[in-house]
Amino acid sequence: MINESALLESKSLRDSVLERTDVLDRVKALSLLPDGMHVTTAMVAAYFEVGLTAITSLIHDHREELKASGYRVLTGSELTSFKELSGIQSRTRSLALFSRRAVLNVAMLLRDSEVARQVRVYLLDMEYLARTQPVDNSVHSDAVSLDDRIDQRITLILGKTVVPMFNALIETSGEHRRELIALRTGVQRIERSLRRHSIRLQRLEGPRCDWSNTEVMASVDAMSGREFEQYVAELLRLDGCTDVVVRGGCGDRGVDIIGRTADGRRVAVQCKRFAPGLSITSSDVQKFVGAAKVLHVSEVALFVATCPFTREALKVATAGGVTAVHRRMVAEWSAGEPLKVLE
Structure with missing residues (x-):
């Protein structure tokens, strides 16, 4: 490449x-x-x-x-x-x-x-x-691909033309402001539905990973910390997240990745590529809860790790509204299983 x-x-x-x-x-x-x-x-x-x-x-x-x-x-x-x-x-x-x-x-x-x-x-x-990628010449595949391209085009028009037009009208309108806001909300709802539909089609049409969980995680374990962050960012995009930016490193304010779900919720992610024999502790999760919920005001907080979480760490995650994505979940996510909290 x-x-x-x-x-x-x-x-x-x-x-x-x-x-x-x-x-x-x-x-x-x-x-x-x-x-x-x-x-x-x-x-x-x-x-x-x-x-x-x-x-x-x-x-x-x-x-x-x-x-x-x-x-x-x-x-x-x-x-x-x-x-x-x-x-x-x-x-x-x-x-x-x-x-x-x-x-x-x-x-x-x-x-x-x-x-x-x-x-x-x-x-x-x-x-x-x-x-x-191989070309599928079947009629069904062509029809699905055409429908998907149409959906993507409509989504683009709604998000980049129609919604901005409503924004401009709302700013300059007094008498019909409430009605315009309601119409804009409806258009945005349709846009999000089309985006989710497009993502589902991509997953159905895309190649399934034939690797075992062990082989998938062996590949992940070979990554550097930075490569793992980029890898998780791509998984987020495959689940329909937008505005995905990797912030890992100095000045990340305790969050490695930020973005938005397909329906607009703010996402904050912490990534830890640890050896399988190690564990995420409660103090690790506590630090992330503060960064994700207070500094970044996230609505979806993910702690993604290549190792298990201790029992106390899982309790802290649950209490703090953090989804603990442990090693087995990372393997399933990598194999094409969407992360439920992002839907």
Whole structure:
């Protein structure tokens, strides 16, 4: 498989995957302007968790490439019209806008951003799977795949166009505000249902893992701590979680991974890749309860470990609202069994 760093060097490779903008939301939610199509320079910087200087410097070095993928600067009457249509309140004489394709282009050029690196890794993983997975020519398979693509397209339209439109209307409407909020809630409910349906189809159509639990865990045991965090993040995405970001390391505030479930609940995850003979203790869980529930205000807290939990640790987890995902559950989750608490 191609290393993610290749995207930094090859424009032709970047051009070949520029349409896969859905990868952005699989790594982290991209907030859009009320028009549901564009973001500002500041919003791009916030998405990639870098300073404005990093983005403006990138624009300076790669302006023509970014313009070809949808970057533009509005001025004069064009800017005035855009402000009126989008509801933006700004006195600036110019406004730089990025399309989703342009944001993806930035991800393939930005070196000093962990979020950008995750986008590149995920992008090439998807491209590799698309090119190597066997083609099923059966009529039934084609029909299911077509239905799934339609569902995904509808979900994208609802989430990126219809919901932002409701947001803009709600902000400017007084008389019908309550009715608009109710309509937006209904649209979001449909969007979540379609997303869950799409995930179920992917699991049904996807290849089943033929490894035994012992073989699966042997592979997991061979991972480094960082690799295990990335592995758990991917399992979360397979269960429909969005905005999944690996934060492990210094400054993680006691939580290795954050994200949201398919229905929008905040998720906080602690990962421990310990030897099978060790155990997670009550003090380990107590620290995580404080970090997950107080610092991160999570609604779903997962303590994922490659070893057992002590009896007292399980009691603390239950009392603190933490789901203890022990070694056997990790094996079952890896084999395609969805984690119930995420549904």
